Amino acid sequence: MELSVTDLAVGRGGVPVLAGLSFAVAAGEALVLRGPNGSGKTTLLRCIAGLQEPMAGMVLGAEDRVAYGAHADGLKAALSVAENLEFWAAVFGQSGIEAALGAFDLDGLRARRAGQLSAGQKRRLGLARLMVTGSPVWLLDEPTVSLDAASVALFATAVRAHLEAGGAALVATHIDLGLEARVLDVTPYRARAGAIASSDEAFL
Amino acid sequence: MELSVTDLAVGRGGVPVLAGLSFAVAAGEALVLRGPNGSGKTTLLRCIAGLQEPMAGMVLGAEDRVAYGAHADGLKAALSVAENLEFWAAVFGQSGIEAALGAFDLDGLRARRAGQLSAGQKRRLGLARLMVTGSPVWLLDEPTVSLDAASVALFATAVRAHLEAGGAALVATHIDLGLEARVLDVTPYRARAGAIASSDEAFL
Amino acid sequence: MWIAGCFARGYEDDMSLWEYANPVKFLGLSERMLPWLWGLAALCLVVGLVWGFFFTPDDFRQGSTVKIIYLHVPAALMAINAWFMMLVASLIWIVRRHHVSALAARAAAPVGVVMTLIALFTGAIWGQPMWGTWWAWDPRLTSFLILFLFYLGYIALWEAIEDPDTGADLTAILCLVGTVFAVLSRYAVNFWNQGLHQGASLSLDKEENVADVFYQPLLVCIAGFVLLFLALVLYRTGTEIRVRRTAALIKRERRLA
Amino acid sequence: MRALLIRDLRLALRAGGGFGLGLAFFLIVVVLVPFSVGPQTGLLTRIAPGVLWLGALLACLLSLDRLLAVDWEDGALDVLATAPLPLEGVLAVKAAAHWITTGLPLVLAAPLFGVLLNVPAQGYGALVLSLALGTPALSMIGVFGAALTVGIKRGGLLLSLLVLPLYVPTLIFGAEAARRAAEGLDSATPLLFLAGITAGVLATMPFAAALVLRVNLR
Amino acid sequence: MRALLIRDLRLALRAGGGFGLGLAFFLIVVVLVPFSVGPQTGLLTRIAPGVLWLGALLACLLSLDRLLAVDWEDGALDVLATAPLPLEGVLAVKAAAHWITTGLPLVLAAPLFGVLLNVPAQGYGALVLSLALGTPALSMIGVFGAALTVGIKRGGLLLSLLVLPLYVPTLIFGAEAARRAAEGLDSATPLLFLAGITAGVLATMPFAAALVLRVNLR
Ligand code: HEM
Ligand SMILES: Nc1ncnc2c1ncn2[C@@H]1O[C@H](COP(=O)(O)OP(=O)(O)OP(=O)(O)O)[C@@H](O)[C@H]1O
Ligand SMILES: Nc1ncnc2c1ncn2[C@@H]1O[C@H](COP(=O)(O)OP(=O)(O)OP(=O)(O)O)[C@@H](O)[C@H]1O
Ligand SMILES: [Mg+2]
């Protein structure tokens, strides 16, 4: 019931990016990933989410239990806020979007088309999506981008509630989340050339 | 040679969002726009950039002198970093992208396809685009989104250099830019119902 | 174009005709006119059709099939003229930015489509006995089909766009461009194929013309169709205005809240 | 699954007309053919069934391009892939939605268009039947093609390039059936072949598509 | 301007094949036609010029959809609109790029495809000429349509519904010219009409397109 990563190596386009990562996130715990641009946070999250397989090592306790919030939120401009949420709730076999709407105060916007939201409002909707999935493990990639202070606070409370409910969260970010949690800096794990078999080292 | 806005009212989808705005940005000066999500910063910038006409009031000293950096950067995933910059330089009748590449340390990535950049690297490229336009007035919408501390510093120095060269900058943001500048909070200017003629008030 | 619009807004007030460009005023007017229009339309249609169907002799060649003309020709005429009415309305919108005219254009389109369909079907039914085929690639028929396509495109574009003003602008320009190309196609089609369809027999040159017995009830029917068209368009415009009005009110509520 | 189907249908409707569009396009193709090959009725009658099938093919093709690309660009595909739904099912549903919005209307309207091209009376049954049997395969194959090209911006032409060859068998048997019936011959055999192809496609293609899509996602 | 042209061409190339694609699609259409209408040579010869023109039309159409949408989605259009270039010029250039990548190859390759459908020898001249005169209009009109539907996701079918009726005159005169020449008749008149239409379109459409695009941008 916890997410654990052992000796993981991930890469993009066949080039290893991070290697030798090992950590565990227990239920009720949040882990913040930090590291300069291009250090591999997104790649790592995609790998844990199961969108790409690891180059080495393994990920435990993730399959079918994760909700992945990426740089793009997967919202349909043509659908209303409520419709978007209901859709994702249904996909994840959940129902009831009121809690999510309330948590990110989208009640006033429920009938608005997603395409007509401001950047921050869109982002809030994207985060609300996580709540309706009902997945225990949240993987968040820079969730607070273009959120104002108030919305960041909303986000922090939402995450805390999720943790108290026994969920876990793995958050990559550059800015403060208004959230006290363990921090993991990925910089030291940057893959050295030839450290692990990159897909085309057979040619070397 | 300065950007001045007098009694401006802007709206989206026929609904007035901001009204009664008046301010001026002199050459060599930067103005930071603040305000909660959905308060109308993007709309204001788009209006000043000439992408939508004001509902009332006027904008002086903007036409053909602005470089607009929006939420989206207008980069082509299929083109390399250098190609993207060269293209925009040519469009704005400039040449020489070295300075820009250096300022946002993209030298190492010049041959990389824009589609293969990380979020922050993309953003840096998007900002580098501003430098190659050679336009005196920069309109920036949340420029430091998903940038790490080091890159934010790079951005700040770039803006300072631009100001010293006699340029002006208007920046909407929620987070710190590492940049000391006059701040304008748009919240008080939120348009009250019926304040100005919305396009469909004829129907009321 | 909104430049034109802005300067038009400048003196919208003076000219008295434009009074009714105000949606609310327009609603009042149309409500007063509609009952009369409905009545007259019904009257003309009943008279014209009964007269045409039961009190005219059978044509010596065509037999009783000739009587389809009382539906076919008026429908065809209206189908074409509806488009021109839309064109005028669009022009008014572009120059003077009166919402009513834009909505009137929007309201006219479906009516035009129905008229087109009536003409097509009656024509097809008529074609079977006359030409021994339901459909022939005769220039007039073909250009009518093209007109039908233009209607479809126009309506589809309206449907696809959320923001009403944007929709009005885009469809107006489409209507202008479309008209030019529709006319072009008309001549192209003539060039492409010389057909079997009747010439304009309402025109006054005497050879190849419909005999007066058929001619007078036909005129009554045409009048009826014109009135019916006007009534429908006014009615639908009213609906469009009300829809837009509710939307506007809801928006205002949201902003006040 | 149902939610996905409903969403896709709703999106198609919102994007202007939905069902109507496929038909309108079909109609246009039917109108353009006489313009390009000339108005001689006899000629048209002979090529009519083929034209209708080509039209169906192209209507299908034009709507394919964005089928997955949209979801890919806004990240919805990533989320769907991580959702507890089998990706195969997701793609099958997408194909179904596509068929309902483009294929089905064509099947229903085919007789009307047949009139325009004076298809002889005895031809209609087989024409409709062949379309009803064939178009599902077109949609499913199309989804596979879309999954192949999802990563590529402006993949429109490339997609059609990849998909059209896969359409050939369906087209041959479908058009053949329609043509034979129009000429009063028996068209059972091609119809059977057609049904076979469609069955096979529907049974296997979702897996191929899902496989390809997973590769594209990583 | 030149930079824009170069960029668009480069993007077309990068998106797999570029020039090749239009041709390949054209080829496929030409190949599919015999499948759908049946292999009788006499018949094919008669419809050949029309088929080639239809193919050109559709190749054009398929590549239109994303022409502006891509730039719209990644915000490039916003920047272009704020750049010190006339939007009319930008759109004209885009049309030119589109023509070079799809129209031009077709013009050059038309004789080849003519052989496949055994167009009679005397037909080639007019065929190529008509395509050369006609396709630029197709591209320019297409850009107008793209500007109309740029805001709409999956506008593909809608776009074709709007654009194809506008293609009718061009198609009629073009195909007419090609057909007449193939039958050994004189095809000067339709060619003249065709040239006239193209000239008119190229002169006026950029402005209409820019107008529409500005409306969509606000
Ligand atoms: C689907 C088939 C047909 C269509 C789409 C069609 C369409 C039209 C159109 C567009 C007009 C022009 C109205 C005007 O501008 O004045 C018209 C008029 C007319 N049509 Fe047809 N038609 C069809 C079949 C027929 C047939 C089979 C006949 C009888 C032989 C016929 C007889 C007439 C006559 C007598 C007029 C009045 C001529 C005039 O006043 O212009 N039409 N039809
Ligand atoms: N498609 C790709 N092909 C090849 N390399 C890629 C691709 N996408 C990203 N990269 C590279 O992989 C590295 C890791 O990228 P990643 O997006 O994981 O970084 P990140 O930590 O998320 O950065 P940011 O904080 O800016 O989002 C970067 O150096 C980037 O240049
Ligand atoms: N296309 C649209 N149609 C109607 N209303 C819109 C549209 N786009 C945005 N809005 C509304 O206009 C208001 C201003 O939006 P805008 O994007 O300018 O806010 P913002 O200050 O940029 O917010 P953020 O800080 O989140 O980017 C918001 O309330 C938003 O809901
Ligand atoms: Mg990242």
Ligand SMILES: [Mg+2]
């Ligand atoms: Mg904003």
